[in-house]
Amino acid sequence: SRRKRARARHKPCALKELEVSVSDLGLGYESDETVLFRYCSGTCEAAVRSYDLSLKSMRSKRRIKKEKVRARPCCRPLAYDDDVSFLDTYNRYYTVNELSAKECGCV
């Protein structure tokens, strides 16, 4: 099962989903409604570009010292899902936008 876990960790960047209650989103809303939360997860090894290799090299040669740079592509949403509306425990409606990922990519 260790091998299985290792393989799971190396899955390429893709869209995954989770059923969560609105309260669990941590946005401050109190509601028992369940929504579908889609997120991006996975590695981006295949998407390493010359940019990343060069940036790494500049950093190791201490040509870049103080700035915060990221020399690895990152699995992030390329587009977000439509708005999500729900009724909270005080019977008020709310609409949240850009809550859930629609498409993922290594950027």
Place this chain on the structure above:
Amino acid sequence: LAAPPSPPGQDPHGWRVPVDCVRANELCAAEASCSSRYRTLRQCLAGRDRNTMLANKECQAALEVLQESPLYDCRCKRGMKKELQCLQIYWSIHLGLTEGEEFYEVSPYEPVTSRLSDIFRLASIFSGMDPAANSKSNHCLDAAKACNLNDNCKRLRSGYISTCSREISASEHCSRRKCHKALRQFFDRVPSEYTYRLLFCSCKDQACAERRRQTIVPSCSYEDKEKPNCLDLRSTCRTDHLCRSRLADFHTNCQASFQTLTSCPGDNYQACLGSYAGLIGFDMTPNYIDASTTSITISPWCSCKGSGNMEEECEKFLRDFTENPCLRNAIQAFGNGTDVNLSP
């Protein structure tokens, strides 16, 4: 041997096949005598009442001829392409046939023949879904979850909720017109297994019943500063072809009957629930009047105050919503997941 070509709108045995009014209009347009008569009738009806129209011989003749054409018993389908055009054609003939203001009008929609009992079966599965948490379960919350997990339902639900709760200005707290339109899209385009569950979920506590009452965002789509008289509201509804048709459909399918076990015409709960949902997003939008769990009371936003000598008619109209055993039984049966069993 090829069958001889049958006249359009009729099957080879000479029986009239029900044809939609848009198609019937095309058939009529292809025939010189029918199309000229139809044009005459439309001119006769434009801006005139029935009596002045019938005083004209030419108009009367046109109406008589058209009663023989496929236009006469054409019908429309809810949510069909060109629904409004179809209904305009329907009423252009039928307004000439009725004696002024009738209490009940015949539905211009095709009868719901297929009893989609699957939806009831589905509802019964859902209501018994989690037996452990049965005493604490909230079916209206489960219905919201089911909708949120379906992309189409979630998109259109969020669509009407955000439209109906969007503040316009300090004086206007929402756009009722846009809210109604978004509600109609939700009920037209989302399968009834989702929409009925939200609308007719059964409740054991007040939080659930309040959620059910809130389904259509009543602060925008239902409530108003003042409650109009129900007969005035009916007149407003009848000036609009769509609202008039949906109301006629409600009267056809939800009218309490003493001849059936369920009090519904043809014991058809589906048809009644469908025509109830069809009223949402129009002037006659109905809703639960409170968050009571024991008694279900439905009403449009109107009262019988100021009815004058029409008080009795007004009360009768309102009772079809507030004290209608067919509607109440249909809602309760859906909530409990028990359709009538008609097998012998």
